Amino acid sequence: MAASLQRKAFWGMVWNFAESFSLQIIQFIIGIFMARILQPSDYGMVGMLSIFLTISNMLITSGFYRALIQKKDRTAIDYSTVFYFNIVVGIILYLVLFFSSPYIALFYNVPILEDLTKVIAIPLILNSLSQVQNAKFAIEMNFKMLSKISIITAIITGISSLYMAYSGFGVWSIAYSSVIGESSRCILLWFFANWTPLWKFSWKSFREMFSFGSKMFASGLLESIYNNLYTLIIGKKFATTELGYYTRANGYAQLPVATFNNALSKVTFPMFCEVQKDDERMILLYHKLLRFTAFIIFPIMMLFIVLARPLILFMITDKWESCVILLQILCLSYVWHPVQIVNINLLQAKGRADVTLKIDILKKGIGVLVLCLTIPLGVVAMCIGLIVVSLISTLINIYFTKRIMHIEILSQVKDLCPPLLYSLFMMIITYFATSLIPQNGLRIFVGGVVGIVTYFFVAYLFRSKELQYLFEFINKKKSI
Structure with missing residues (x-):
């Protein structure tokens, strides 16, 4: 059992990191060409709608999707119940946005948003049709298939968006390509899942999953509203181009974080659920994931900070x-997000959705307070506020993990300190190594090489446990 879980966990991590990395590379390359063709105002208009779309998607994906995975004795009726519930939610959300589109356009005073909303919200219905198939693959830990589907979808979306952008569709190239991409994903999930719903909806099954799922709904709603408050406020109070700059910076800052968040969310939650009754194994798994996550994400974000200027100027002019x-500041904010993901997944796997909801309410309350204080100071100050909120949120997560799982705060901090110190040292060396190089492309290349070599050399010099975990993964791959 333990060996089987380790194999599934290992290959789950491999395939999810492969998927996330491939997706980010594809989206990164497509994004470079798109940013060269489109204007900051085009991204600003799509950014204005992000709060409505993200909230809607989160309501579909965060609640009963996770309840289905967390439930140990799930049946065919459970799958069908969640399927029909998701469809109803998806249709209702689309209709709400469809009939609200004139008011959204009036709120921002941008008339084109009325028609843009009606098109860009279509993927909500398509997403609701495929969430059970997605959950089924996750439960079976068949992340290989999910990875293939995601990569194919990203390629189709990228090709269609580039074609339309070069054909002069402007902002509509983003809207139409999202519909094409989600349609492709929905078709592929239905084709490969080998699952069809029963013609039955069970209120008993619904009520059983509602206790957990409803709290995930609430947490997802809070998360979505808060994460998109910035685009809402910047779009309302500042120029559209300002929102375009923020949207691009935010997108690039999230690239490495999204890679880890996707992999960690998809793999660690089912992994923790498998051993949810064995606290000792959960704690051991938690420490390893925490150190490994910090070891990978900290240096990447620090490298982004040092090379932000040559990256932007070289890639998108x-x-x-x-x-x-904005990119540099946001990188300092997002560096802590994967750490929070590991903590939250641990608590959710224990069935403590009530605690995660309390944590979300507390963190979002602090975040809104900081946002209100920084709005008069401008966009840069608002982003700096995100760093403060991210640090406080991480400490809150660590505290509640101690309360529920009795993992000492000091032991959690000790897990994070070594990779953080290695990363700061690497950042300093990289800055001085590239500061006198005038060509942006050469600065990126030299900075990347110097940063990677320095980081791994320091980690090896101090015999870091994180590096040992990396070698363990490599050795497992050879032995499996």
Whole structure:
């Protein structure tokens, strides 16, 4: 049993990191070409709608999807119940956005948003049709198939968006390509899942999953509203181009974090659920994941900070220079997000959705307070506020993990300190190594090489446990 779980966990991590990395590379390359063709105002208009779309998607994906995975004695009726519930939610959310589109356009005083909302919200219905199939693959830990589907979908979306952008569709190239991409994903999930719903909806099954799922709904709603408050406020109070700069900077800052968040969310939650009755194994797994996550994500984000200017100027030209400082600040904010993901998944696997909801309410309350204080100071100050909120949120997560799982705060902090110190040292060396190089492309290359070599050399010099975990993964791959 333990060996089987380790094999599933290992290959789950491999395939999810492969999927996430491949997706980010594809989206990164497509994004470079798109940013060269489109204007900051185009991204600003799509950013104005992000709060409505993200909230809607979160309501579909965060609640009963996770309840289905967390439930140990799930049946065919459970799957069908969640399927029909998701469809109803998806249709209702689309209709709400469809009939609200004139008011959204009026709120921002951008008339094109009325038609744009009606098109860009279509994927909500498509997403609701495929969530059970997605959960089924996750429960079976068949992340290989999910990875293939995601990569194929990203390629189709990227090709269609580039074609339409070069054909002069402007902002509509983003809207139509999202519909094409989600349609492709829905078709592929239905084709490969080998599952069809029963013609039955069980209120008993619904009520059993509602206790957990409803709290996930609430947490997802809070998370979505808070994460998109910035685009809402910047779009309302500042120029559309300012929102475009923020949207691009935010997108690039999230690239490495999204890779880890996707992999960690998809793999660690089912892994923790498998051993949810064995606290000792859960705690051991938690420490390893925490150290390994920090070991990978900390240096990547620090490298992004050092190389932010040459990256932006080299990739998408100097018309986007204003987003350099925003990218650097946001990287410092997002560096802690994967750490929070590990903590939250641990608590959710124990069935403590009530605690995660309390944590979300507390963190979002602090976040809104900081946001209100920084709005008068401008977009840069608002982003700096995110760093403060991220640090406080991480400490809150660590505290509640101690309360529920009795994992000492000091032991959690000790897990994070070594990779953080290695990363800060690497950042300093990389900065001085590239500061006198005038060519942006050469600075990126030299900075990348110097940063990676320095980081792994320091980690090896101090015999870091994180590096040992990495070698363990490599050795497992050879032995499996």
